Amino acid sequence: MSATEQHRRPVGQVKEVTSLANPLVKDIKALALKKFRDEQHAFMAEGLKLVIDALDLGWSIKTLVFAKSAHGNAAVEKIAARTVAAGALVLEVSEKVLSAITRRDNPQMVVGVFTQKYLPLKDIRPAGDDVWVALDRVRDPGNLGTVMRTIDAVGAKGLILVGDTTDPFSLETVRATMGSVFAVPIARATAEQFLAWRKSFPGLVAGTHLKGAVDYRSVDYGGRPVLLLMGNEQQGLPDELAAACDKLLRIPQAGRADSLNLAVATAVMLYEVRRTALKLPTEAGQ
Incomplete structure (x- = not known):
């Protein structure tokens, strides 16, 4: 890959989010409803293994969400780096935010938001x-x-x-x-x-x-x-x-x-x- 090609390659972002009122969090939470999944052409999947499998199978990730408690976890940091390299967004969030997104009291530490895919x-x-x-x-x-x-x-x-x-x-x-x-x-x-x-x-x-x-x-x-x-x-x-x-x-x-x-x-x-x-x-x- 040339230097020019590397420069043109999309680069994602890493953001820290602690507020449930954050618009990014609201958009992800909205994916619980079919109307918004259809509008965003997206869906959520929970768990580090699922996210890794999805990326390995060529699915397009839009946002990676991971808990602050996973900071320093080598596998999580590796998947975060892959997400950023793919030009997507990485959110480091509090457990309160992660629970709200997944609607679980004890959520998995990683959630991926992916583009839907149908076979004609x-x-x-x-x-x-x-x-x-x-x-x-x-x-x-x-x-x-x-x-x-x-x-x-x-x-x-x-x-x-x-x-x-x-x-x-x-x-x-x-x-x-x-x-x-x-x-x-x-x-x-x-x-x-x-x-x-x-x-x-x-x-x-x-x-x-x-x-x-x-x-x-x-x-x-x-x-x-x-x-x-x-x-x-x-x-x-x-x-x-x-x-x-x-x-x-x-x-x-x-x-x-x-x-x-x-x-x-x-x-x-x-x-x-x-x-x-x-x-x-x-x-x-x-």
Whole structure:
């Protein structure tokens, strides 16, 4: 890099903030509301490991917030230096400010504010043994975050959010992902957009349904891309999405409950797909 290029490179700032009335703090606190997340095209993630993982995966950081008590921590100072080098803002704050930002009494010592990222639906071109998950109108941020974490764990390719869903970048969802929000590509679409895209899907589209006639364990998912379509927590798959499935599957239940939690059902399905399609190595004895 030439001296001129170094001179033109954006350089961030480090500021010390102790007041809750500071405009920078107010802007970050506002990210608790979807309206402001959408306006700023940003979201919060808590924890040093999450921030490091996000930067390593190429996510764009806008602001790094860390507690005064972390001053002198080598790992925190290193990530602060990376943030400044990226041209972003670093705030050293009191624990009172950090608690207000995270809405926690015992907050993590580091919070990152990142630019949201969505994958255009048209750019998803499944091939080979690729596995994707589509969720219809998922409502619960805990469910959404847990599904994203499971997608990450099994090595599936990503997630498509269909219809009016809960925000994948809400603080509750991001917490539930345990960092997988940075590793799982997310696309979003209306039901109409999704159905139009589905027509060109080159593999198996499988949905779980209470009226499903096929046991989920009886299907060979290997040798082709798989799209797993899961319905809303309360209503399941609507007729138009159910009709778009090649197979409607059921997860047998022996007890009184007539259905599983969405995140649990998705995990059960993904690990069965993993067994036959992803063919990931298993540890000895498992």
